[in-house]
Amino acid sequence: MRTRLLVIVLVLVGLLAVGLGVPLALTTSQARQSQLFTQQLTDTIFYASLAERPITQADTSGLEAELQRYDEVYGVAVLVYDREGRMIASSRPEPPALDAAGRERLALALANRRSDVYALRWPWDDRPFVIAEPVLVDTEVRGAAVTVAPTDDLRTYEVQVWLVVLAAGLLALTLAVVVALPIVRWILRPVRRLDEGTGRVASAVLAGGAPDPVADGSGPPELRRLSVSFDRMASTVAQAYGAQRAFVADASHQLRNPLTALRLRLSNLDGHVDPVAQEDQVAALEEAERLSTLLDGLLALARAERTAPLVPVDVDAGVDDRIEAWRPLAEHSGLRLRREGPHGLRVTATAGAIETLLDAVLDNAVKFTPSGGSVTVSVAVEPEFVEIAVRDTGPGVPPDELDRATDRFWRSPGHSSVDGSGLGLAIAARTVELAGGDLTLSLPRGGGLRIAARLPRLAAQREALPQA
Amino acid sequence: MHILLVEDDDRVAAALRPALHRHGITTTRLARGRGAVDHLGGVDVVLLDLGLPDIDGVDVCRAIREVSEVPVIVVSARGEVDDRILGLHSGADDYLVKPYDIGELLARVHAVYRRRRPGPGSATGDVVVVADVAVDLERHTVTVAGRPVTLTRKEFQVLGMLAASRGAVCTRSRIVAEVWGRTWAGANRTLDVHVATLRTKLGRPELVQTVRGVGYRLGLPD
Numbered sequence: 001m002r003t004r005l006l007v008i009v010l011v012l013v014g015l016l017a018v019g020l021g022v023p024l025a026l027t028t029s030q031a032r033q034s035q036l037f038t039q040q041l042t043d044t045i046f047y048a049s050l051a052e053r054p055i056t057q058a059d060t061s062g063l064e065a066e067l068q069r070y071d072e073v074y075g076v077a078v079l080v081y082d083r084e085g086r087m088i089a090s091s092r093p094e095p096p097a098l099d100a101a102g103r104e105r106l107a108l109a110l111a112n113r114r115s116d117v118y119a120l121r122w123p124w125d126d127r128p129f130v131i132a133e134p135v136l137v138d139t140e141v142r143g144a145a146v147t148v149a150p151t152d153d154l155r156t157y158e159v160q161v162w163l164v165v166l167a168a169g170l171l172a173l174t175l176a177v178v179v180a181l182p183i184v185r186w187i188l189r190p191v192r193r194l195d196e197g198t199g200r201v202a203s204a205v206l207a208g209g210a211p212d213p214v215a216d217g218s219g220p221p222e223l224r225r226l227s228v229s230f231d232r233m234a235s236t237v238a239q240a241y242g243a244q245r246a247f248v249a250d251a252s253h254q255l256r257n258p259l260t261a262l263r264l265r266l267s268n269l270d271g272h273v274d275p276v277a278q279e280d281q282v283a284a285l286e287e288a289e290r291l292s293t294l295l296d297g298l299l300a301l302a303r304a305e306r307t308a309p310l311v312p313v314d315v316d317a318g319v320d321d322r323i324e325a326w327r328p329l330a331e332h333s334g335l336r337l338r339r340e341g342p343h344g345l346r347v348t349a350t351a352g353a354i355e356t357l358l359d360a361v362l363d364n365a366v367k368f369t370p371s372g373g374s375v376t377v378s379v380a381v382e383p384e385f386v387e388i389a390v391r392d393t394g395p396g397v398p399p400d401e402l403d404r405a406t407d408r409f410w411r412s413p414g415h416s417s418v419d420g421s422g423l424g425l426a427i428a429a430r431t432v433e434l435a436g437g438d439l440t441l442s443l444p445r446g447g448g449l450r451i452a453a454r455l456p457r458l459a460a461q462r463e464a465l466p467q468a
Numbered sequence: 469m470h471i472l473l474v475e476d477d478d479r480v481a482a483a484l485r486p487a488l489h490r491h492g493i494t495t496t497r498l499a500r501g502r503g504a505v506d507h508l509g510g511v512d513v514v515l516l517d518l519g520l521p522d523i524d525g526v527d528v529c530r531a532i533r534e535v536s537e538v539p540v541i542v543v544s545a546r547g548e549v550d551d552r553i554l555g556l557h558s559g560a561d562d563y564l565v566k567p568y569d570i571g572e573l574l575a576r577v578h579a580v581y582r583r584r585r586p587g588p589g590s591a592t593g594d595v596v597v598v599a600d601v602a603v604d605l606e607r608h609t610v611t612v613a614g615r616p617v618t619l620t621r622k623e624f625q626v627l628g629m630l631a632a633s634r635g636a637v638c639t640r641s642r643i644v645a646e647v648w649g650r651t652w653a654g655a656n657r658t659l660d661v662h663v664a665t666l667r668t669k670l671g672r673p674e675l676v677q678t679v680r681g682v683g684y685r686l687g688l689p690d
Contacts, residue, residue: 253519256545257477260567264483267570268490292567328622329654332661355652363653424653 001191005184006177013176017169025165029158030120037117040076040131040149044115048133048145051080051089055135055143060089067091077148083141085110096148102130109134109144123155123162190219190227201234205241248302252295259295263288297423300356301408304430308350312458315345315379315386318354323377326362334371341379345386347455349435354388354455356431357439360424361390361451368412369394369448381457385437389452396449402441428453469581472511473497474504474528475543476521480566487570493577501528508536513577518544518555526558533559539580543568565641571682575637582636596631598688601672603631610670617669622647626662630676630686639683 047067054063060080067078071091079098080089085106087095098106105115109132118129128148135143197214204211211234215227266285273281323339330337347354358377365375373393380387397405397412404410406429409422428451429439437455444450471488473495475481485495496511498504501520505528508514514532518525529540542560555563561580564573594606600613605628610617619627625647629638644655663684667673677687 253545256566257480261477261479261483263567264480264487264570268483268487288567325648325652325658326654328661328665329658332664359652359654366654 002184002188005187006180009176009180009184010173013173014169017172021165021169025158025161026120028161029154032157033120033154034117036149036154037129037131040129040147041115041133043070043074043076044078044131044133044145044147047078047080047147048135051135051143051145052137054089055080055082056137064089064091075150079146079148080135080143081106081110081146082143083110088143096128098130098146098148099127101127102132102146102148105130105132106144106146108132109146110141112136112141121151121154121158123158126151126155186218187220187223190215190223194227194230197230197234201237205234205238210235210238245302245305248298252298252302255291255295259288259291263292294423297427301423301427301430304356304427304434310348310435311351312346313349313351313354313455315347315354315388316343318352319358319377319379319388322355322358322362326358326366330366330375333366333369334373335366335369336374338374338376339378340376342381343379345379345381346458346461347386347435348458349437349455350431353431353435357388357428357453358390360428361453363424365390365392365394365449368392373448382454384457385454386457387452387454389450391444391448391450393448396443396447397441399443402443405441406439425451469493469512469577470510471495471577472504472507472514474501474514474520474525475517476500476519477517484570491574501525504528505531505535508532508538511538513581514538514540515573515577516540516542516560518542518546526554529555529558529560539583541576541580569682571637571679572639572641575639575679575682576642579633579636596634596686598631598675598686599672601670601675603627605632612670612672619666619669623662623666623669626659626684627666627676630684633685635686635688637679637683637685643683
């Protein structure tokens with residue numbers, strides 16, 4: 001952005017410099033050339049009139065001496081021709097040969113016509129200026145005087161003019177850069193802060209804090225307003241996100257008092273219930289229990305969505321701990337619970353993230369896998385992630401439900417009667433996402449369900465450990 | 469037994485008081501935390517809600533602890549680990565999360581009551597003997613009819629806790645918290661599995677009794 005703005009400024013200044021400098025140089029050169037031409041023309045007319053007498057008297061010896069002196073002083077060759085175009089006097093012993101344009105001018109002069117002004121000579125054009133003037137005797141053309149002037153001085157002058165213009169242009173560009181840089185910086189400062197701000201807002205909102213304001217009162221008014229609007233939007237988003245989390249937590253808390261009273265009232269009915277209705281009382285207590293489980297799940301979800309700082313987490317500690325905790329239950333259900341993959345890996349996540357993740361995933365695996373099956377926890381390493389996957393040999397999930405399975409309150413269609421809040425996988429997914437990873441469900445070949453969580457590998461380990 | 473019930477929710481208090489009265493417990497109820505320390509006379513156990521409208525329940529708990537040794541059970545809608553730790557650090561004897569079961573509440577009330585006032589009947593020996601089963605809490609060994617039985621560490625911890633309670637009910641959440649150190653989705657079912665294994669290994673199904681909806685207790689011969 002800064003480079004582009006600078007380029008625009010430079011192009012504009014450059015165009016201005018070219019637009020002003022080139023005509024200036026051209027005009028200056030033209031003026032100098034006209035001046036030289038006029039001078040040479042005056043001299044030519046002078047020698048044309050001087051040649052009247054020698055031509056009429058056919059004696060050019062005096063004239064030649066005059067011409068030689070002039071040539072010695074000014075370096076301009078003067079030639080005099082008679083009516084037939086024969087040279088009759090010259091300022092030099094070896095008169096310069098006229099080129100085609102010069103001969104044309106001589107012919108014009110013999111026809112009593114004046115030489116035109118030359119078009120502007122470029123510095124690399126070293127042809128001399130040739131001016132021919134008719135020698136008139138009583139308005140009759142009797143010959144012509146021709147001057148041949150070298151253009152070296154003029155061309156040197158032109159080069160100097162161009163150099164000065166070029167230097168002035170470069171100076172203008174330098175000045176433009178010096179002046180434009182602070183301005184560009186001033187304009188772009190709010191933009192840069194906005195750019196940095198958007199990144200910070202996302203993490204601040206996730207962390208549950210208020211994002212740092214972006215606006216610092218600098219920059220153009222429009223961008224200042226944009227910064228202020230951005231800050232307002234960021235704080236609104238942060239508040240809305242915080243309010244949503246707080247609501248889930250508060251609602252769960254607030255529901256606990258009525259639920260406590262309900263359970264106590266139902267218990268108080270013990271012994272006062274008609275045997276016929278006893279079943280209903282027990283069922284009602286179970287419903288209260290279920291509601292309680294749901295509240296616990298909601299609170300756990302609110303906790304999972306409230307970010308804690310990310311810390312280095314030892315994969316082995318979490319995985320082994322949870323495998324040992326679930327082993328009795330798995331074995332009791334006739335399942336084999338195994339661990340595969342490399343050891344010694346570490347990831348960055350919230351403290352306890354691996355435990356939370358595995359509890360949610362293993363709960364489902366142990367609940368739904370039929371006796372005789374197996375549950376495998378495998379650890380795999382990628383360049384930037386560590387994958388912790390749980391694969392069971394259970395009934396899996398309908399393929400079109402895979403994407404929805406991590407939604408809150410999702411229940412597998414076949415298992416809506418099994419205990420559970422429907423929040424387990426949602427909690428697992430949020431926990432992994434907060435750490436910067438992802439959770440994916442897949443149906444592996446051979447049946448069952450595979451739930452894989454990828455957690456960012458500890459930065460220090462990315463280089464240290466070779467690919468396993 | 470007399471309980472001081474500090475609970476701001478009228479409907480919870482109204483539901484709880486008849487339940488306690490049915491079990492022979494009399495109650496005094498306060499809807500606010502302020503002044504709770506003035507009502508401690510003749511109180512055996514304080515049941516303190518943390519979410520009070522006037523002052524933080526944790527402060528009430530500290531104030532009570534400054535003037536009295538009466539057992540305090542903190543009851544809260546907040547069950548997070550940090551809240552539990554805060555409650556217990558403020559001097560509470562136990563921590564109960566709403567919604568609770570009346571059986572669990574009673575078990576805890578009796579437990580803290582007994583802990584504060586050790587009765588003459590509760591032996592302090594390290595070996596608990598029930599019929600022909602001997603549980604040595606010191607050496608972590610169990611013998612049935614003189615023959616040693618091999619238990620895993622967790623299995624023994626569960627049995628040891630029940631044995632140390634001498635027939636009082638141990639709630640599921642308390643057993644899980646003390647044996648496993650944390651609770652998780654499969655905790656209750658895992659506990660059930662351990663108890664089932666215990667019954668099988670000991671060959672005495674009636675030794676560990678289930679208290680429906682509450683927990684387990686040691687089945688002492690009458």
